Amino acid sequence: MAERKRVLVVGGNGYLGQHLLVSLVGAGEPLPYDLAFTHHRPVPPPELLSVISSAIPFRVDLHTGDGFEAISQFFGQPHVVVNCAAISVPRACEVDPDAAMATNVPSSLVNWLLSFEGCDPFLIHLSTDQVYEGIKSFYKEEDETVPVNMYGKSKVAAEEFITSKCSNFAILRSSIIYGPQTVAPVEKSLPIQWIDKVLAAGQEVEFFYDEFRCPIYVKDVVNIIISLIKKWQSDGEPMQLFVNVGGPDRVSRMEMAKSVATYRGYDLSLIKSVSASSVNRGVASPADISMDISKLIRLLSITPVSFGHGVKDTLQSSNAS
Template sequence: METKRVLVVGGTGYLGQHLLLSLSQIKDNAPYDLAFTYHSNSNLLQPLLDAIPQSLAFHVDLVTGDGFQSIASKFGLPHVVVNCAALSVPRVCEKDPDAAMSINVPNSLVNWLSSFEERDTLLIHLSTDQVYEGSWPNFAILRSSIIFGPQTISPVPKSLPIQWIDGVLSKKEQVEFFHDEFRCPVYVKDVVTIILSLINKWVIEGKQMKLLLNVGGPDRVSRVQMAETVAHVRGYSTSLIKQVSASSVYRGSLIAS
């Protein structure tokens, strides 16, 4: 049986690294050949390759599509593509809207997949609460809430929610948190488990899918409640948590989940 090839787009990102590590540790029925793409986080590359030496890394520009052909020639056409690449900070998106559109609506990736003679590659796309039209025949779109969990093998520069809350409260200074904006934060390893289950369903059962899944945790909480939980666990005074309305802060015209 042919070993299945899995490509993680945005493999040096937070979710991408956690997913690659879990894929590399599978030893039962379906070990995978692994490859991942990177772009701006090249400084994160070597620690990740050291930890997962069986994986291949490819520099890919999602705006232009440059780099995809190198994957095809050196790794082969993937059986599964998991797209973890995204620009999710509103200010960053507004600063470069063309890049934000090209990355968050991955036309270059879909165009590359569409060039395959057999269009049965499973595309798993991590989305925010913005969902875009498309015609790919075999896909699962996961709309996640706030993803939290431990730092990655190669620490990402992106601010992680729980680590950020811990850091600001540790300074013993009052910090503002929204009391009227609610999310269902989801543990990163739960998201990975969902992705692995979808991959296994395709690889083992061979059934094409067209899925749109909301991926959230079991609890509906505000930013204040998240901060209070961190404060209780870490022993900080909850008096440091100043409750404000989400409408009182301008965060750009794009809203990220």
């Protein structure tokens, strides 16, 4: 009988981490993987633990690597590691670049993986569309990475570190990830829920008409990660992969807001169109980092849902909760 694969989700109590863990636990009976996750809090959220009781939590300091050896001892060397941990707020990275580099470049994680004997674990690492400069539409994976802010620079540094050290990896350059709230609510503001809240209050709100992204529904990101794990298992060979992970629609911030307003029936006049250049956010922001996702579709036969469909599902989930 083949050995059961051990999957470790790093940053399991974050937004994507929680959605991924819940999906992995619900992937079938019996659970196809042995599952563990890391967290940085003293204890993981009880709401999460109650839903994923079969997953083993480990407290880990990603800066120092403290906690990784406990995983080796009590869980075993993982076959698959999904790194969702990051400081992903661009302004926070700009304010504290040292912390951004220490967290976003997974040096302690990679060094731990390199210490394994007789095992070449598959590392799936979440990067960002902000590695691109933002001066054209529909970036391809082979385009030059020219980040304009510290967040993007830390993520490029992470990509370079992984590719120089690892032989078995998939780096996912993700756009804005949106979708329903997690089982243990995260502290950060979720984009669709925030737009819904301010428009529901009848506030006039400014949105940029000239900053473009390809937002991706969180359940599509989860499906992409699970499909990559299955592909690695079936192929039986190391991967060295970069892939753009975005939705099929290139939308401005203003168009994102209009999608929410149209679905909810809010007054569209509340949405005020402004240029991104008119606002000082304390951090440079790329204008257009829309991405070509043809490689993703070709590789995994996954076509992410449209932004409008994702907004509908997100808001219906909000209504039900």
